[in-house]
């Protein structure tokens with residue numbers, strides 16, 4: 468299909484037909500619903516908000532009746548499926564409420580010079596998990612900025628925001644049961660200045676409501692048993708050897724982790740997770756599980772006696788026991804546990820979902836064992852890695868150019884059909900050690916997120932780098948219109964937003 472017709476639409480839909488003519492916008496658009504209620508008018512309000520960025524003088528009237536843009540409820544096996552028909556007289560969107568939001572995102576991208584070229588789109592995503600992760604521990608970003616990321620995800624029809632809320636460098640979620648997490652663990656000494664912050668329950672509800680309008684699920688991550696220095700600074704008694712500890716101002720992996728022998732650790736984590744489960748309505752809770760050194764556990768009498776008592780042969784099995792115990796707790800709350808692929812070491816809790824980041828081997832192994840998996844390997848999905856070899860380019864040492872992201876197929880060839888069906892989807896991660904400014908973060912995310920959205924949404928047989936590159940060229944204007952900072956993949960002499 469010609470890129471001119473499909474303009475700057477990313478990701479590419481499953482089917483697209485060009486029709487004759489064009490719908491030209493008047494200053495006022497009416498948007499109608501088959502049934503007009505508060506719930507269904509959300510899609511219309513969102514569409515108005517998105518369209519106004521492109522055409523500020525536009526106003527939308529939401530009513531139940533004849534109109535320029537019609538939303539019709541239509542059920543389908545996939546709640547994200549939609550059809551979009553643009554004729555010179557009317558625009559019709561069919562789908563569930565989630566499908567409407569996906570269609571609205573496609574519609575604002577197809578908008579070109581005051582209107583739309585007539586066309587018909589039938590569309591549904593390839594994967595049910597199309598994720599973007601954000602580390603707010605190494606640097607803290609306020610709600611206003613978190614929303615910017617969620618909005619650009621929704622415009623690209625992505626559906627999962629993974630919020631990395633706790634780490635060695637800061638604890639970012641207020642927990643009523645433990646005020647020291649907000650008073651102590653959320654702050655670090657950075658060159659003599661106090662640096663950090665945290666989200667209140669009200670902040671989190673604001674983000675959840677914003678994401679819900681955009682039909683994006685939010686997955687909180689509460690890291691354990693490693694990456695716990697911020698917690699231990701406030702609660703040294705939860706470590707093996709006792710403190711004092713300080714919230715870290717440097718990157719790395721630290722030996723002091725939660726003690727797996729003391730019951731106090733589990734009392735603490737269960738109380739924390741109880742509040743987290745209550746606050747976040749979604750079905751998934753991420754518990755980390757990565758990069759946990761076993762140094763302290765090896766010499767801790769409590770950890771050693773736990774191993775004896777539970778018949779565990781080494782510290783890897785102790786980690787597995789730890790994670791499984793938390794998994795059972797989350798099960799009892801009706802939640803699914805997700806962990807990084809280290810949770811495979813020493814045996815995997817039966818209901819765990821694995822996020823494969825150290826390459827795809829962990830994901831392959833877990834899928835063959837019958838676990839659901841999400842692919843986010845450092846080879847293709849780490850947006851804190853550099854995008855080019857240019858000397859000014861910030862980021863971690865590895866290089867992941869946008870075409871490498873685009874070429875990724877989240878289903879490894881070696882999986883048979885049954886195991887392949889366990890791959891829920893794909894996710895990009897952004898760790899923010901080297902991203903002190905939000906502008907820089909956006910620069911690292913965009914436009915690689917655009918490429919990832921097509922990996923996650925579009926079927927592989929339709930993907931074509933050249934075609935994508937043509938659309939991307941126009942799509943950069945779209946990102947610019949929405950005020951995003953991005954790396955221009957074609958232009959030399961870039962400006963780095965440092």
Ligand SMILES: [Zn+2]
Pocket residue numbers: 706707725726727728729763764767768769770
């Ligand atoms: Zn211990």
